[in-house]
Amino acid sequence: MMERKRTYDSEGPPTKRSALIHLDAGFTWNLQALTKAAEAVAQGGKSPVSALNELGVRVVYNLLDHRGPAHCPNFTVAVTVADMTFEGYGSSKRDARANAARTCLNALLMRVGQTPLPVKMNIDFSSDFQCITGRKSPKPKKPGKSEKSEKTEESEKSENSEKSEENTDISDKPENSEKPVAKEKPKAPIVPPEPSPQEPSLFSPKPCIPSHKSPINKLYEMYPTIEFATTYGDGSTLDVDRTTLNLNHSMRFKVVCRLNGMTYEGYGSSKKQAKLAASKAALASIMSSSLPEPVVDSITANSSSGIPQPLADHISKLVNEKFTELMQNDPVHLKRKVLAGIVITIDNELEGAKIIAVTTGTKCVSGDKMSVSGRAVNDCHAEVAARRCLQRYLYKQLLMYADSPRPRVPIESSDIEPIPLAHAGYRLKANRQIHLYISTAPCGDGRIFSPHEEQLEPDRHPNRFSRGQLRTxxxxxxxxxxxxxxxxxxxxxxxxxxxxxxxxxxxxxxxRWCVAGLQGALLAQLLQPVYLTSVVLGSLLQRDHMYRAICGRYEAHLQALPPPHGLHAPHLVRAASTEARTPAKAPSFSACWCVTSPKPEIINAITGKLENDQPSLLCKQAMFARWLYLVRKLPVLPQMNQYDSEPLYLEDPGGLLYAEAKELATSYQMAKNCLMKAFRQAQLGTWVKKPIEQDQFYCEIVNANTSLLFA
Incomplete structure (x- = not known):
């Protein structure tokens, strides 16, 4: 069926054409019909949707966004006409559709120099006012209904309202009151009155605010030639059968946005979410490069968090893509509920960013599977396993110096360097930054909040039992x-x-990592404290709650930290590619990959060992063996009350228990104790330690192959 390209004035002679509006896509509209339609809308005799549909061109409406609480939602609807797209907002789909049609009509009227329709607010005042005060404002007369039927409906509603008021508070109702008569709504837009102070409400919800334009439409308005391409299966181009692999909770979509020779990627559990994430990444990059100051909105709000949004998205992309690559031929272990990873950057630049670890997991070892020889990994949560993978990497970096004939000469390819003007010790290079990615907020205090409820005022219960409390x-x-x-x-x-x-x-x-460092007690004797630069979350980031969890709840009570320790608060950022909630049961394994090894380890989180019941390279026994190898070749850092006068080597470190080796890091232990004391002084509980027997073991790995030990 051919599209209708011209419309003639039905009132004029057949041989005479009316003035026409020529659109870019080849469509032509009758100017007189458009003017009449606009007049009908302005006089209230016709809705914008009906007027637009009667102009003879195909009209398509799409729901772009739905946000806000259930009692006060905000919808975004786009109308597409002749390859032109316009948006409308409202507290219902119908209102949003009408506002989108009104915007389209105004654009056409302004193109031909006509007066646009009266401006209407993006949301319906009646629902907005009801959300604030509980009262309904008069509704406009619906097309097709007579004035009599309109008044009858209003009268019935008013009568029902009076009956409910009589049941709730009889004393406030005057005698011989008459039924109010509903008045016809004027043609001009109604401005709601100020909320009445005489009508108290149990709750004071935040007023509904109209949604801003989505990033997708912002990009289309700025760059009409922008292109989007969609792939499937966690970003891969393979056509994976979800039913066969039973990976509904793991499958993700990937959308690539191409703009001016650049590509931006976004991931999500649906094509819409992935496209939105790609648009956010592109828009954030454009804004950060073209504006002197960050734009304060939902897209670029992360710019004020300390690291650029494109870097946060790049970190998320590296971790997700590496996980997909590692599990490409392993559909069983592709299942995961939480994904974590660590990335090292140079001067916070995207170029040269190096992924160090990728891990999954949400379980801990079972009590009857505890190991007295340090062969089991106790905590297989993704972020904890990622930190242990980072420690493996740092041991490998120190091995480069231990095997070098000149261990105090900096190695260019290494991320650590000898401490200048000192006889011992190493540190992370000053231009290196460590970033932790987690697909969701960490368990515990950082996740104790309602994602759909915004806190409008400071917490009135700072000592409430569940707020800031240590959790297990x-x-x-x-x-x-x-x-x-x-x-x-x-x-x-x-x-x-x-x-x-x-x-x-x-x-x-x-x-604890923000105070004592990521390196742990053993590495603290060779390496200065290593701190996180940022924490990038894939979902559930509420900055106030997250900051409270990692710093805010104890910082006022933290005192007497030994140098070089201090409180290092990482920047908090949320990636544009959001993670969807997965209510499915979490798997009982943890996939752990470190850059020192080509393949990941699969740890049974219940036993803390590999699936073949062998110890993992992340267990305490393996870490202890690496430390013993290094302290025999490298001098240790001076601890508290020690002077850096000459290199100090440990005497007979092989005769130490694991617990004794950890206690040698006196500065680290004091920093950790200061944190525990701060928690107690803040009345947030006492840190729960594992049974002391877990650390009472000797190193059992002797004469091991160095390449295997430090893999």
């Missing part, structure tokens, strides 16, 4: 529980007898 993961389950204020000591025999093994939450461990 529970054995054989997900989620966390608050720590009791009383000191809790776990015992080996108590756990074996049936008590649940408790492990501190990831939010609490992140707080």
């Amino acid at each position: 993961k529970i054995e054989s389950g997900e989620g966390t529980i608050p720590v009791k204020n009383a000191s809790l000591i776990q015992t080996w025999d108590g756990v074996l007898q049936g008590e649940r093994l408790l492990t501190m939450s990831c939010s609490d461990k992140l707080a």
Whole structure:
């Protein structure tokens, strides 16, 4: 069926054409018909949607966005006419569609020099006013209904309203009151009155604010030639059968945005989310490069977080793509609920960013599978495993200096360097930054909030039991529980007898890393503290809650930290490619990949060992063996009350227990104790430690192949 390209004035002679509006796509509209339609809309006799549909050109409406609380939603609808797209906003789909049609008619009227229709607000005042005060404002007369039927409906509603008021508060109703008569709404837009102070409300919800234009439409307006391409299967171009692999919760879409020779990628659980993420990445890059100051809106708000939004998106992309590459031929272990990774950058630049670790997991070791020889990994949560992979990488970096004939000469290819003007010790190079990516907020205090509820004022209950409290993961389950204020000591025999093994939450461990560092007690004797530059989340980032979890809840009580330790708050950023909530049951394994090894390890999170029951390279026994190899070749850092007068080597380190080796890092231990004291002074609970028997073991790995040990 051919498109109708010309419309003639039905009132004029057949041989005479009316003035026509020529559009870019080859469509032509009758100017007189457009003017009449606009007049009908202005007089209230016809809705903008009906007027637009009667002009003889195909009209397509699409719902772009739906946000806001259930009691006060905001919709965004786009209308496409002759390859032109216009947006409308409203508190219902119908209102948003009408506003989009009104915007389209105004654009056509302005093109031919006609007066546009009266401006209408982006949201319906009636629903907005009702959301604030609980009262309804008069509604406009619906097309096709007589004035009599309109008044009858209003009268019935008014009568029902009076009856409900009489049932709730009889004393306030005057005697001999008459039924109010609904008046016809004037043609001009109604401005709602100020909320009446005489009508108190139990809740004071935030007023509904009209949604801004979506990033997709902003880009289309700025760059009409922009292109989007969609792929499937976690970003791969393979056509994967979801039913066959049973990977509904893992499959993701990837959309590539091409603009001016540049490409921007976005991921999501649907094509719409992926396209939106790609648009956000492109728009954030454009804004950061063209504006002297960051734009304060939902797209570029991350610019004020300390690192550019394109860098956060690049970190997310590196981790997700590496995970897809590693699990390309392993559909079983492609299943995951939380994904984490660590990326090292140089001067916060995208170029040269190097991915160090990619991990998954949400479970902890079972109490009856604890190891007395350090062969089991206790905590297989993704972010905790990523930190252990980073430690593997740092050991490998130190090995380069230990095997060098001149260990105090900097190695250009390494990310660490010898401490200048010192006889011992190394540090992360000053131009290196460490970024942690997590697909969702860390478990514990960083996740204790309602994502759909915005906090409009400061928390009135700073000492409330669940706010800021230390929390523990529970054995054989997900989620966390608050720590009791009383000191809790776990015992080996108590756990074996049936008590649940408790492990501190990831939010609490992140707080410890912000003070004591990521390197741990063993590496602290060779390497200065290593801190996170940023934490990039794929979803559930609420900055106030996240900052409270990792820094804010204890910083006022933190005192007397030994140098070079300090409180280092990482920048908090959310990636444009958001992670969807996956209510499916989490798998009981953890996939852990480190850049030092070509293949990932698959750890059974319940046993803390590999699937063949062999120890993982992330276990304490392997870390202890690496440390013993290095301290025999490299001098250790001076600790508290020690002077850096000459290189200091440990005497007979092989005779130390693992717990004794950790206690040698006196500066690290003091920094950790200062943090524990700050938590207690803030009345947030006491840190729960594992049974002491777990660290009472000697190193059992002797004369090991160095390439295997440091892999």
